[in-house]
Amino acid sequence: MNLIRFTFFAVFLLVVSFFTSSLVLADAKSDYDYQYSQYRIGYSEFVILKQDYLNTSSLDNQQKAMLSAKQTILARDLAKASLNWYLMDRIASYNVDYNPIKPVITSLDTARQYFLGQAQKSQSIITQEDLKKFTQGYLTTITENDSLIKFGIVVNKIAALVRIQTDSAIALDAIIPKLSTPIPSALAARIQELKDSSEIIDGKIDLLANNLNLADAIAESVNEIFFTSRVEKLVEIRELQLDWINRLIDIDINYVQPQI
């Protein structure tokens, strides 16, 4: 009886964890959307209040603008932290263990902590002078942290490519034992070609990942071709993967699947 209860409880926990994990995935995106919408609302209000203050430098206008500035800074840095979290969540969703991207993931988390820290720090702003000092300090450190978002975006795509490579390799490993032995020489050659092509694709992904120079993140991220040069590589790798899987599926259909 106890065993049955335990089994029901375990199944219940499994179902609950399944649904809560999907909720966590949804949270990263929805949290980012929410925080960014808060920033947009706050910023539009701040622009109006700042203009009022610049036009009429009354104490009342200054206080209103100051409060709005604090609120906007808070929303801005929370939105940036959420964006980093969202990227980290997407990368984690591919469930890949790929060393070249790990430094970027760590840096994304560090940058997220930085943004959260700045959001908290902004709430200690009281005077206009405090605000000025805060923004001056922010501008000296923000470029590097902002640039990491670009790296995170590229790493997100690399993680997707690595996931496809892993799935493809598993598929090939699963097909080989199902082939009738002895394997015809022509088919063996096709399988060897697949293995060779897979290594070539792996090499291209490694090259793309190792080309993310975090040490020079600021200079690299402001480069106009930061994304465009990598899009070309992504397209090339994606086409190679598509060609690879087409060849694997052809072998699967003609040699593994029962013919109708």
Place this chain on the structure above:
Amino acid sequence: MSNPKFKITNPEAIKLLNDIKSGAFLVPVKDWITRFKWFLVSGLVLAVLLIALAIGNAIYRRNKPPVFLPPDLGTPVSTTGNAVKSDYEWIRQNIQDLSTDLPDPVIPPFDNSIDLESDNI
């Protein structure tokens, strides 16, 4: 019973009977034919031609040349329903669904210079 005797007494009728008996009745007809004989001949030739055309058409219709048609091949039937499917279509679908557009997600604009000093709105 007496047999009644029928006797023509009308002079115009008597004259007409005499003309028929003597052949004088046909004289105007002969004159008309003589006068319009070429029209009659032409009409006759035309009629003969039309009749010949009608007869020829009827004969042609009866003896149409045989029509040779290619054999019926039937309607093409799609074979997609019976296609063998691979267990790894989902990998291909994942690759096709992978967007190579960058930046994805798009980086929204943020104002890093929030202060009350500058006029950089």
